[in-house]
Amino acid sequence: ILNVEQSPQSLHVQEGDSTNFTCSFPSSNFYALHWYRWETAKSPEALFVMTLNGDEKKKGRISATLNTKEGYSYLYIKGSQPEDSATYLCAYSTSGTYKYIFGTGTRLKVLA
Amino acid sequence: KAGVTQTPRYLIKTRGQQVTLSCSPISGHRSVSWYQQTPGQGLQFLFEYFSETQRNKGNFPGRFSGRQFSNSRSEMNVSTLELGDSALYLCASSSIGRGRVQETQYFGPGTRLLVL
DSSP states (O other), X not given: OOOOEEEOSEEEEETTOOEEEEEEOOOTXXXXXXXXXXXXXXXOEEEEEEOSTTOEEEEXXXXXXXXXXXXXXXXXXXXXXXXXXXXXEEEEEETTOOOOXXXXXXXXXXXX | OOOOEEEOSEEXXXXXXXXXXXXXXXXXXXXXXXXXXXTXXXXXXXXXXXXXXXXXXXXXXXXXXXXXXXXXXXXXXEOSOOGGGOEEEEEEEEOOOTTSOOOOOEEXXXXXXXXX
């Protein structure tokens, strides 16, 4: 049974703080790891897709790293802003399948 | 380019009834996936369609079914509704093709179903 775990479940930070979350996934048959941001009352929005061990992606103040051998990915937010408040989801897929296994997300609240 | 659209956005049904939800993918996208989200749960994969064929199915009972049309629009049907089917149902589309690297999924706004 595939299981994707995200930690922490929720997080409150002050505006300007930097923060990071973890996504853990089975390392066997890895194919791709996706990060999404899901703001309240909106649709999940894709942030990154990573496929190679050691991948690093960056989009503005947000970046992500991937370790497929040990089965984890980190998402970093530098200088958090109130508009970063959202649930951050990771999703993992395996070779030969066409489905994504999602974690339950990390809920971030940035306080002004 | 227009995004993924889902109809209806909200729905109230009673136990035992059936419901059909609709999803129109981004133009040119041929893959449509459906997910269920309930409080405290992550997005649970229901099924994925590509070129009118179901390629993968999650662990849901047979009451949950779907189909895809030649224009890539997809419908999801739930028969004999139960209280536990109350959830947000999301569909997502991608241009994923056979043998290609998996690409990003683009999500619709969801249909919120309440079963009384």
